[in-house]
Structure formats: structure tokens, C-alpha cells
Amino acid sequence: MQILQQLINGLSLGSIYALLALGYTMVYGIIKLINFAHGDVYMLGAFWGYYMINTFHVGFWTALILSMIFCAIIGVIVEFLAYRPLRDSPRIVVLITAIGVSFLLENGMSYLFSSSPRDFPQAMVMHRYHLGSLSISNVQVLILVTSIVLMILLQLIIKRTRMGKAMRAVSVDPEAAQLIGINVDHTISFTFALGSALAGAAGVMIGLYYNSIDPLMGMTPGIKAFVAAVLGGIGLIPGAALGGFVIGLVETAVQAMGFSAFRDAAVYAILIVILIIRPAGILGKTTREKV
Amino acid sequence: MAVLLDVKDLTKNFGGLAAVSDVNMHLDDNELVALIGPNGAGKTTLFNLITGQTVPSAGSISLRTNNEGMQVLNGKKPYKIADMGLARTFQNIRLFKGLSVLDNVLISMTSKNKEGFISSLFRLPSFYKVEDRLRKEALDLLAIFHMEDMAETIASNMPYGAQRRLEIIRALATKPKILFLDEPAAGMNPEETAALTATIRQIQQEFGITVLLIEHDMSLVMNVAERIYVLQYGKLLAEGTPQEIQANQAVVDAYLGGGV
Amino acid sequence: MKKNLKYNAIWLGIAVLGWVLINVFEGVGIIDQFAENTLVLIGINIILATGLNLIIGFSGQFSLGHAGFMALGAYAAALVTQAIPTEGGFVLGTVIGMLLAGVVALIIGIPTLRLKGDYLAIATMGAAEIIRIILVNLKITNGPAGLYGLPQLANWSLVYILVVVTTIFTVNFIHSRNGRAILSVREDEIAAESMGINTTKFKVAAFVFGGMTAAIGGALHANYIQTIAPNDFGIMESINILIIVVMGGIGSMTGTFAAAALLGILDMILQGFGALRMVLYSLALILIMIFRPKGLLGTWEFSVKRLFNRNKKKAKEGA
Numbered sequence: 001m002q003i004l005q006q007l008i009n010g011l012s013l014g015s016i017y018a019l020l021a022l023g024y025t026m027v028y029g030i031i032k033l034i035n036f037a038h039g040d041v042y043m044l045g046a047f048w049g050y051y052m053i054n055t056f057h058v059g060f061w062t063a064l065i066l067s068m069i070f071c072a073i074i075g076v077i078v079e080f081l082a083y084r085p086l087r088d089s090p091r092i093v094v095l096i097t098a099i100g101v102s103f104l105l106e107n108g109m110s111y112l113f114s115s116s117p118r119d120f121p122q123a124m125v126m127h128r129y130h131l132g133s134l135s136i137s138n139v140q141v142l143i144l145v146t147s148i149v150l151m152i153l154l155q156l157i158i159k160r161t162r163m164g165k166a167m168r169a170v171s172v173d174p175e176a177a178q179l180i181g182i183n184v185d186h187t188i189s190f191t192f193a194l195g196s197a198l199a200g201a202a203g204v205m206i207g208l209y210y211n212s213i214d215p216l217m218g219m220t221p222g223i224k225a226f227v228a229a230v231l232g233g234i235g236l237i238p239g240a241a242l243g244g245f246v247i248g249l250v251e252t253a254v255q256a257m258g259f260s261a262f263r264d265a266a267v268y269a270i271l272i273v274i275l276i277i278r279p280a281g282i283l284g285k286t287t288r289e290k291v
Numbered sequence: 292m293a294v295l296l297d298v299k300d301l302t303k304n305f306g307g308l309a310a311v312s313d314v315n316m317h318l319d320d321n322e323l324v325a326l327i328g329p330n331g332a333g334k335t336t337l338f339n340l341i342t343g344q345t346v347p348s349a350g351s352i353s354l355r356t357n358n359e360g361m362q363v364l365n366g367k368k369p370y371k372i373a374d375m376g377l378a379r380t381f382q383n384i385r386l387f388k389g390l391s392v393l394d395n396v397l398i399s400m401t402s403k404n405k406e407g408f409i410s411s412l413f414r415l416p417s418f419y420k421v422e423d424r425l426r427k428e429a430l431d432l433l434a435i436f437h438m439e440d441m442a443e444t445i446a447s448n449m450p451y452g453a454q455r456r457l458e459i460i461r462a463l464a465t466k467p468k469i470l471f472l473d474e475p476a477a478g479m480n481p482e483e484t485a486a487l488t489a490t491i492r493q494i495q496q497e498f499g500i501t502v503l504l505i506e507h508d509m510s511l512v513m514n515v516a517e518r519i520y521v522l523q524y525g526k527l528l529a530e531g532t533p534q535e536i537q538a539n540q541a542v543v544d545a546y547l548g549g550g551v
Numbered sequence: 552m553k554k555n556l557k558y559n560a561i562w563l564g565i566a567v568l569g570w571v572l573i574n575v576f577e578g579v580g581i582i583d584q585f586a587e588n589t590l591v592l593i594g595i596n597i598i599l600a601t602g603l604n605l606i607i608g609f610s611g612q613f614s615l616g617h618a619g620f621m622a623l624g625a626y627a628a629a630l631v632t633q634a635i636p637t638e639g640g641f642v643l644g645t646v647i648g649m650l651l652a653g654v655v656a657l658i659i660g661i662p663t664l665r666l667k668g669d670y671l672a673i674a675t676m677g678a679a680e681i682i683r684i685i686l687v688n689l690k691i692t693n694g695p696a697g698l699y700g701l702p703q704l705a706n707w708s709l710v711y712i713l714v715v716v717t718t719i720f721t722v723n724f725i726h727s728r729n730g731r732a733i734l735s736v737r738e739d740e741i742a743a744e745s746m747g748i749n750t751t752k753f754k755v756a757a758f759v760f761g762g763m764t765a766a767i768g769g770a771l772h773a774n775y776i777q778t779i780a781p782n783d784f785g786i787m788e789s790i791n792i793l794i795i796v797v798m799g800g801i802g803s804m805t806g807t808f809a810a811a812a813l814l815g816i817l818d819m820i821l822q823g824f825g826a827l828r829m830v831l832y833s834l835a836l837i838l839i840m841i842f843r844p845k846g847l848l849g850t851w852e853f854s855v856k857r858l859f860n861r862n863k864k865k866a867k868e869g870a
Contacts, residue, residue: 089844097840103833265684268677373747387738398735402747411727
């Protein structure tokens, strides 16, 4: 029973990581950038949801969708202003710029809205259901189900739509994609919009779950979500989802065993071990350079 | 002439595909041998197996050393094999692009002129002494190939033909016993190829080393090679002197198409 | 031979001159306590960033865990100087920190340096985080609160001397035969192996060397600031060091000096802006990267030798 309980907790936490990891992996897949600011987009999503619910008294689902739209726009703007001018620069330069954007969003929000945490409005009353010794809340179910629905939607967009096909083409070979008439810039913008929308959804849901948001809330989950993406095999959509769930489960398991102080250390240790065994992540294919 | 490199039943499977199977060949002292065959015959894979970039599935490769007789090369790291006297060039030029011509050559000399970690921090007089000697050796080597004026040029800024030449010089700087050239004339015009032909002969004579060369340019091969191995579908199809190969019906059918 | 002696003497002269100048400025009051503080932090950042530049810019390996090694140096120096609060204690602590960092770099480096690019970055980041979490949970390091009230054994003079010494060693290393082998790994690993270069050995050597110099930076940090906590050595610190390297120009030691100085001064100026400081800092960072993507100096290096030769040429042309 205890194990089942931890499984439920781990899966709902993991689905948040998975949603964030998807954004990292999509952006990485298409422009080979570790978008350091992604965790902060998630923070912005939480704040937007907070204002929508508090000021305009919208319901949870409306707030969720509005946050997704808001974050999609932010993602596109960030890409346009900060990353697009550096399209042909070394990747490490774009990475530093992404770190700069991350600092800017964190500190800008701290400056404008103070850095102290605030309570996220209870847009949905938390219920706990008990099944024997098993306890599960409606919010946990909501997070898990919403995340899975969003992941299925994402998979459909990527596999079935023209834009999705363009995304896959650009991630394999941007130059060839351009030659067959794909608008690479639009495709990249679309990728940022998609990834950021998922981050926005994750932000609102985590606000509801933990009931507290602050301008630096994106830092640690952002890094862990990136670790999740690498763990699963960066650039691979199923890999990101898998990695997210693995990390969520590892964290809750370590915590349940009474080593909560070493929770993050365990995540990193597993990451290093997996990378040493499978250098391209769990689902990644190791490619050898041709001589 | 004694056998310098002995390859026995060498096999490499990639998944279910045998890229190289049961190849037997040998290279003798100061010999110029060519390896030919249609595209995809496994020539470069064979090079990679011998120089250690790829690990063989079966078979053995052994090299005669000065002190310890025949030494098995299988399973040794590429840098060890290079250190033992096998040097190579690459089909798609792999120079140290961002470095000067001189540095490209000097890097090849490091394995035979190792220095301690501590001595590299302190720049003792001996450091400058060795450094001056290596620099002189490198420039002399470049001079043999008329490239001494380009010593300070960044490798990637040189014309294509010069880059190919530098790759050969860089390999020679490791003081090899055997030099493996992977399509040295690829992308060259007839004049450049003629110059290269002369260069390869010059290397064999001046350095007294053995050369194994993969090449598609038949005029070059028939011109310089003393012996030829023909590879097809990963298997050895024929072996012999240029005259024998040209007269070999199987080779003519499989590869030359009668049109040499 | 004699020529080399001359260039080395000139470099030594420049170093001594810098030291004298700072002393004079301090004497006449141009450099006050506040500015000295900045100077020390710039110096420590230079030590940290030159080591990371060796790893990233010269051996071509993307490490994102430099702060982990800095932490080892800082804690070793702090613990030793708490017990032996003398200069000797500082030296002992620093040496222990360097050895510790070297050993840890070896343990981390041998398995992870087989990874490429971003995978290596994330693995080294993870390793540094593990070091930090261990420091948070150990008794001897006083957990998350860290160590405080450390004796102030580092001053700007010592920092200056160590900047000069580590830079000389690093630059010598880069320009040695071993250094050339390290460059070849960055340029083309497969070709390097085929030329007899043991690429793993040289990658690890650069990583260990960088880790050991980071420990020196950490030791100076501990005994200058006098307070350390595990969170001083988190991912953000690794990133701050990385920023200096990239902003200066990857592969340019001169650039590392310039960027460390520029960021230090920028930080000093922004102190007056209070809460807006970090906002302006991040904006500056983004703008510098967008408008100077190759870094301040690209791969350009200041060279006394070149300067001399150019002057000689000019003189010849003039005559």
C-alpha cells in the first residue's frame, strides 16, 4: 500500500517535470539550445494564472488555458528578441543568452512583484479520497490526467499536422527543410509557443498543488526538468515524458525512504550513471562518428 | 623481404552485415601496396580495423616490432597503434583545422616526445631545447614537401590540395613504419594527382616506409603500386602485381568493367 | 633561448608594475576599501575562469560544474584555517583543497569525459550538485549554515600573486607539448587519436588542472569573505564563471581577464541601483552576447612577443 501511495505521489510530481521537459526537449531538438529560461516561463505561467483568478475571478480551467496562451506568446517573444539574432552563433553563446533571459525574468519579476512567496488562490477545492490507507487528492488526479491529455495532444500535433511535420523536418536538417519550402523561422516560433504553453499549464497546476508561488520557483524544477529531458534522451518527445516520470518517482522514493536531504543528489547520481551506461539517454540512439 | 604487418582472417560484422570478412593480407618492408575495390567494398572499414578506430569481430592483426617480435594489434586503442608505427590519413580530411600548419605537424610529434606534466608548467631550459629541436624537425619535414612557407597559415585557410598534403605530412611526423592513405587523390585534378603520385613515391624512397593506399584513380594506382589487393563485398577478390590485376578476369568483371 | 628569457622578463615586469601601481593607488586613496574588495573578487574570478577556459576553450569539453571544485578548495581552506589560523594554515588548507579537487576531478572526469557536449555539461553539473548536497549534509561542514568567522588570511596582495602564478602555469601548460595535445583533442578527437594522442588522458589532465586551480580560487574566497555556505557554490556560481569565459571569448585568456574585470566593475557600479541591479546585469549580459557573440576579444591573445616583432617590423620599414 505504502508503495502504491508513493507511486501516485511520484507520478503526479513526475507529470509536472514531464510537461516541462517536453518544452526543453522540443527546443533542443529544433535549435540545439538548452533553453535555460524555460523554467522561468513556467513561473510566469503560474503568476499569470494567479492574476487571472484573483483579479478577474476566472475559473481554474479558464486560467489554465489563458496561462498557456500567455506563455506561448512570451516564448515566441523571447525567441524572437534574444535567440533569433544569434541563429548562426556558437551554441554556447546562445546558451549564455538564455541564462541572461532567465536572470532577467527572475529578477525582473522579483523587482516588480517582490520576491516573497504568495498564496495561490484555491480555484478548486481540494478533496482527498481514501481507499483503505491510500490517499489521493482530486488535484493530483487533475494534474496527472491533464498532463497526459496535453502530452497526447502534443503527440498528435507533431505526428499529424503540417506544422508538426515541419518541426520534425527542421530538427533533422534545417537547411534541407528550407530548401523544400518550409519556413524555418515560423517553425521555430511555433515550437517555442508549443513548449511554453505546456510550461504555462504546468505552472498553474503546480500553483494549485503547492498553493504557493514566487519569482524563483522556476529555477530548480527547470533544471530538474532539463535533467529529465537528458535522462530520457534529449530531442525525443517520449524520452522527455519518460525522464520526467522517472525523476518524479525517484524523488518520491528517496524521500519515502527517509533520505529527503539527498533527494536531489540521488537524481543527479542516477543521471550520471545512466549517461555513462547509455551516453545518449534511455531512449536515445548512440551514434558513432563516421571515420 | 620480411612481413611487417600480417592480417589474418579479419572479419567485421555490423549488425547482420559483414563489412569485412575473412580478409588475409600482409605488408612487407618498404613496399607500396594499393587497396582497390568498388564503393562500399569495405576498404575504409579495413583501414579502420587495422588502425584501431573499429574493433574487429574476429581475426588478428599483428605488427613486427623492433624488440618484441610480432605484436597483436587487436583491441589496442588507436593512439597505441599509432604509437607503434601505424599512421593514417582520412577520406574526408581531418586536419586540426583551427591550428597552424606547424602546430598540426608538431602535435603528431608529441607522442614520441612526451613531456612530464610538471615540466610543462615550469618551462625549464630543457623545454625550450626540445621545443626548438621539434620546430626545426617539423619545418624540415614541411620543406621536403615545399610547404615551409605555409608554416604559420591556419590549416583550414589552405587550398584543398595543400590540405591533403598536410594530412600526409602530419601522418609522417609520427615517424610511422606504415602509412595508410585513404583516397589521397579524391577531388584532385590531373596535375595535382600527378604531383601526388610523385610525392607518394618520394615518401616510400626517402622515408623507407611501407605505404598502403586506397584509391579510385586507376592511373595513380597502376603507376605507383607494387602490389594490389582487390576487395569486393568485404572479401578479398584478388591479389597481385598491377599487370596481374589488369589481366585478372574476375577483377575486370567485378570492378574495372574492362575499361581501364 | 635568450629571446625567450627577454619575453618572460617583460611579462614579469608587467606583473610587478601592476602590483606597484595598485599599491600606489591605494596609498594616494584612488583605491578605497570598496574598490579593493572589487579588485579581490575580480582576481578570484580570474583564477576560476582561466581554469574553466582551459577546460572549455582549449580542451573543448563543456563543463558546468566548476563551482564544485571551488567548494572543495573553500571548505578545505576554511576547516584547516579554523584549526590553524596562520598563513601556514592557509597554505596547507589550499594545498589540501587542491589535492582533494584534483582527486575528485579525476573520479568525475574519467567516466564522464567520454560524454560529448551538452551531455557532459549536464553530467558535470550533476556532479557539482552532488558535492554541494554532501556539504549541506555533513556535520564537519556545519550543514546549510556553512562556516563563518574564518580568519582573514587572504588580502589583495595574495590574490594578486596567486592570479599571476596560476596564469603563468596555465599559459605555460597551454603552450607546452601537452597543451598542444589538448588543443588537438578540441580540434578533432578522432584525428588526434590517430596521431598517437591519448585523448582521454589529455581531456582528464585539463579537467584536473582546471579543478585544482578552482580550488585555489575557492580557498581565497573562503579566507577573504570569511564566511562560506554550500549555496555559494551552486549551479549559479558555475554559471557565473562560465559567463566570464564566454563573454571574454572562449579560448582567449586575455579575454577572460577583460571579462572578469568588466563584470566586476559593472557589479560595483550597479551596487548603487539596489534591487534593480540584477535586472540591469542580466540585460547587459543579453546585450553583450547579442552584439558581441564571439566574446569581447574572440580568440585574440595579448602577446609581448608579437608586440615586439611588430615594432621591429615598423622600425625596419621606417628605416
